[in-house]
Amino acid sequence: MLTIALSKGRLAEQAIELLEKAGYDCTAAKEKSRKLILEDPNTGLRFILAKPADVPTYVEYGAADLGVVGKDTLLEEGRQLYEVLDLGFGRCKMCVAGPKELKDGKLDKIPNKRVGTKYPNITRAYFEGVKKESVEIIKLNGSVELAPLIGLSEVIVDIVESGRTLFENGLDVIETVADISARVVVNRVSMNMKSDEIRPMIEKLREQVAIMNDKKEES
Amino acid sequence: MGNNKYYTPDGFNDTLPGICSFKKDAESKLRRLFSLHGYSEIETPGIEYCDIYMKPSFLKEEELYKMVDQKGRLICARYDGTIPTARFAATLYKDEPLPLRLCYIENMYRFNQSGGGKQSEFTQAGVELMGASGSDSDAEVIALAISAALETGVEDLQISIGQTKLFEGLARQFGLDGESTDKLKSAIASKDSVMIEKTASEAGLSTDDARTLQMLTEFSGSDEMLDEFEKRVTDEQAIEALKNIREILAALDEYGYLKYVTVDLGLFGNEDYYTGVIFKGYTYEVGFPIISGGRYDNTVGVFGREMSCVGFSLSLSLAITALGRQGKIPDEKGPDAIIGYDINIPGARAAALALAMKLRGEGSTVILDSSHLSEQELDEYAGMRAIAATFYINEAKEDEE
Numbered sequence: 001m002l003t004i005a006l007s008k009g010r011l012a013e014q015a016i017e018l019l020e021k022a023g024y025d026c027t028a029a030k031e032k033s034r035k036l037i038l039e040d041p042n043t044g045l046r047f048i049l050a051k052p053a054d055v056p057t058y059v060e061y062g063a064a065d066l067g068v069v070g071k072d073t074l075l076e077e078g079r080q081l082y083e084v085l086d087l088g089f090g091r092c093k094m095c096v097a098g099p100k101e102l103k104d105g106k107l108d109k110i111p112n113k114r115v116g117t118k119y120p121n122i123t124r125a126y127f128e129g130v131k132k133e134s135v136e137i138i139k140l141n142g143s144v145e146l147a148p149l150i151g152l153s154e155v156i157v158d159i160v161e162s163g164r165t166l167f168e169n170g171l172d173v174i175e176t177v178a179d180i181s182a183r184v185v186v187n188r189v190s191m192n193m194k195s196d197e198i199r200p201m202i203e204k205l206r207e208q209v210a211i212m213n214d215k216k217e218e219s
Numbered sequence: 220m221g222n223n224k225y226y227t228p229d230g231f232n233d234t235l236p237g238i239c240s241f242k243k244d245a246e247s248k249l250r251r252l253f254s255l256h257g258y259s260e261i262e263t264p265g266i267e268y269c270d271i272y273m274k275p276s277f278l279k280e281e282e283l284y285k286m287v288d289q290k291g292r293l294i295c296a297r298y299d300g301t302i303p304t305a306r307f308a309a310t311l312y313k314d315e316p317l318p319l320r321l322c323y324i325e326n327m328y329r330f331n332q333s334g335g336g337k338q339s340e341f342t343q344a345g346v347e348l349m350g351a352s353g354s355d356s357d358a359e360v361i362a363l364a365i366s367a368a369l370e371t372g373v374e375d376l377q378i379s380i381g382q383t384k385l386f387e388g389l390a391r392q393f394g395l396d397g398e399s400t401d402k403l404k405s406a407i408a409s410k411d412s413v414m415i416e417k418t419a420s421e422a423g424l425s426t427d428d429a430r431t432l433q434m435l436t437e438f439s440g441s442d443e444m445l446d447e448f449e450k451r452v453t454d455e456q457a458i459e460a461l462k463n464i465r466e467i468l469a470a471l472d473e474y475g476y477l478k479y480v481t482v483d484l485g486l487f488g489n490e491d492y493y494t495g496v497i498f499k500g501y502t503y504e505v506g507f508p509i510i511s512g513g514r515y516d517n518t519v520g521v522f523g524r525e526m527s528c529v530g531f532s533l534s535l536s537l538a539i540t541a542l543g544r545q546g547k548i549p550d551e552k553g554p555d556a557i558i559g560y561d562i563n564i565p566g567a568r569a570a571a572l573a574l575a576m577k578l579r580g581e582g583s584t585v586i587l588d589s590s591h592l593s594e595q596e597l598d599e600y601a602g603m604r605a606i607a608a609t610f611y612i613n614e615a616k617e618d619e620e
Contacts, residue, residue: 061506084436186410187506
């Protein structure tokens, strides 16, 4: 029996689609209900639907054997996991964003800058580790773009997909922190104890991802 | 102040009687096992100077429970068994003939993110084989680790074996610079094939060399795969590392333990610490390894006496968590008997005491009721506490029901 933790929402749907293409029966997972555990004894698969930020936790503690989760969550949570596969969907960028005027190096001129973000760990790692500077991090829980507009912070660190919300509010991407996409993560013990089930699954998913990527290149 | 008096601190738990007796039994079994193999148990202080963990960086400083002593020096709660044992071997035992065989069963203290069976305070049982190099010594310790897990009751056990020197050798063979070495190392350690491919191509490695690195993540340890991999290796140190693994496997085969072992060439560990073989032990129902060990040839030298060492530690706490979830810990057993007596009858107490002594002498667990329960109350109490037999003495001589 394998327990798979999925990030509730679009990512879960895409993951299920991919698993089906790879030959796994996911009827149980597609059941429309409020159940949090979706189990099919015939296929030996059990799905749990969790908040994205909790998926790495379930997998690290071994409550789930594997999980599908965005790279942003993995970076923020910093869990001890095997990160075995880039699924290629859910693509976006983790960026430093702020008023257009800060582009072209002007960001670095602001001392002791305040940064609003939902991702305090990623923000700290980027400014301290990469840019070698101290910043004041302001943890926010949503509509992060408000912070620089209203003067709570100079810049924000957030996920940018199309950038529309930024542009419509007079903000722009200033620097890219990391490329984000959905990843398959595996518990370190499960990888060893249940390798007969997990390794073939990873291989089948890898094949499907390759086919998907080829199609993208063609079109 | 005062609001926390009902609680234990984060990461710390009380141990209930059933688990506690199971644990103490396991400790006794391990103590005997280690002793039968010639390992002498030592106790090191519960508190050490932080300095012993600092040079070179054995661990993350923030994981130590730190305090200051009267002179303002930094001290910390025992973090692990190996470093204090290394200090011990290099100082108090500096003139002892080698090899030394030492072991410990102690509580360790770490600021971990706790949960899922992981605690800030946990019991480790470990051995250190000090002043002995070579694959047979590695195998001795790995075999003892397997025996220890089995002795504790862990039957679903898997040991993964890797080698720290292997990747170092491959990095040299491929002429990797420091930055790509670090990147590839962390990518291989997390089995991140995409990152391996990306970094390998950035570092200008050929497709075939990149494939060699990928193989590190795929390893599950069949002989053919080991052969296939060996063909790709030219660096002397890497070849030596593979030879070490083969020799360990051959030895473990003779111990009859090969069925528990797989090879994981992507297992590296902290290279400031490990210098050769490295191994982890896993079981079902806990998400963390219950056994961790390896060769550490440069550690004792820090304390003034160079010696090649290999050791392991078994987290008894995690093993017991796993066994509990696997349903392998028997329920707590009540006492065998309770004896009450009528205090108003002269000689009844003496008779009850004599009976208790007799039964205890035969190995039964016996409560002598000193709270003067009546015969009926005694029966009720015995029922609630699942005590198998009750005796009530209301005359001067022994009265066995």
